[in-house]
Amino acid sequence: MKKMKKKFEGKEEYFMRNGALLLEKQVASSTGKGIAIKIFTAEELNKATNNYDTSLIQSQIKSTVYKGDLEGRIVTIKTPQALQVSSSTTDYFFNQAVTQIQINHKHVVRLLGCCLETPIPILVQEFIRGSTLSSHITSKVDPFPWSDRLRIATEIADAVTYLHCVNSNPIIHRDIRSNNILFDENYVAKLSNFGLSVVILPGKTGNEFGVKGRHGYIDPEYIETSLLNEKCDVYSFGVVLLELLYWKIIENEPFLVKEFSLSMESGSLHQILDDSLNEEKDRAQSQAYTALALKCVQLKGKERPTMLEVAKELRKIRSMNVI
Structure with missing residues (x-):
């Protein structure tokens, strides 16, 4: 005492x-x-x-x-x-x-x-009784069903959209990654850890904050220019989309984004997706999902969608024929 x-x-x-x-x-x-x-x-x-x-x-x-x-x-x-x-x-x-x-x-x-x-x-x-998305992916248990992965992606996209849009001054999370996505006892996803978050005030250019974030999830353009904006979160979220798709963590697979982009270009993505996704995925859903993920991880922010557009597209994908 x-x-x-x-x-x-x-x-x-x-x-x-x-x-x-x-x-x-x-x-x-x-x-x-x-x-x-x-x-x-x-x-x-x-x-x-x-x-x-x-x-x-x-x-x-x-x-x-x-x-x-x-x-x-x-x-x-x-x-x-x-x-x-x-x-x-x-x-x-x-x-x-x-x-x-x-x-x-x-x-x-x-x-x-x-x-x-x-x-x-x-x-x-x-108190969130469950564990993190990262711990589930790296565990030896079976991957989540495809429908659950889509749901998790949609839930976190809604949360990030809220940050960007609810106030006149957008909140940039800057640390969107699997370890900061928690699950409650019903496996509902919740975004956590706002220690690196910033609010972009009117008149600010976004380069006042320095470059911070976790390696692998940081927007390459942000690293190059030090300009922070909502599209930086879109890139990080895009990496999470890939982690859900491959059921792998980028910290263990540092070339995940590059491999994904090359696979999309060559049309060979189906060869490296995990077995559970190959068994369950709906063709239209998977094609729309991978197309969205590719847009999110574009090197230039102007080529990425907004989080509002991402959230809308994910809801549209979930409404397709679900197995």
């Missing part, structure tokens, strides 16, 4: 500073409008995680994520890894808070509240 008290000393000062920064960033990005969230105390989160019991840790990649029991509800409590404080970590957590305050969509992980009494805000999110 003594160790935890040391982490939370000066909580009044942290609360004032973090509250002011959160409000400032929220006003700048969304004219002050947002979804109501609860402000939790450090003591409440300490109790919810049983003094940050390591047995409750769900993951430790960029953040340390705990499963907690808060007011009788199972939640996810997201902290900086080892509670480390740095300017980049501060930006990462504020980005998540400010972005998620603006989002209310069934296919986006919901922010329930945060704690401002710590050096860096601690986030409280809805």
Whole structure:
């Protein structure tokens, strides 16, 4: 207990500073409008995680994520890894808070509240009982049926379209990848992890943010020009479409996009699709899906569709003759 008290000393000062920064960033990005969230105390989160019991840790990649029991509800409590404080970590957590305050969509992980009494805000999110798309693809269990893959693609496309279109200032996720797509107990897909997200404000050119993202998913044009816009998310989503198609992860298959493009040019795509897809796919669906994926991973952003167009096309594909 003594160790935890040391982490939370000066909580009044942290609360004032973090509250002011959160409000400032929220006003700048969304004219002050947002979804109501609860402000939790450090003591409440300490109790919810049983003094940050390591047995409750769900993951430790960029953040340390705990499963907690808060007011009788199972939640996810997201902290900086080892509670480390740095300017980049501060930006990462504020980005998540400010972005998620603006989002209310069934296919986006919901922010329930945060704690401002710590050096860096601690986030409280809805608990998603299932695992990630990445973990399912890399496991040795059978691939999802084709109909489920189409559904997952459509659900995430709807979520990204919401980010791009719901506010006057579009939200760019910048980190769309299989590891950030979670499934609940009913295998409904939800987009997560908004630490790299940015809001493009009026008058901004998109080159103010630097190039960030995960190798393999980053738009090549974005790497070349440093210009960030909605089409960067379209490319990343296109890579996810290919991962669903091949049932492979690009981090394990770095030439996946190139192989796909060459296969489309030569008409030999059917030779390298996994067996379950060959057995179940409807010819019209698969042709429309691969044509859409090819558009999304074009090297030039102007040649890619918008996410709204992608979402509409996926719904159209799903409405075709489904096995």
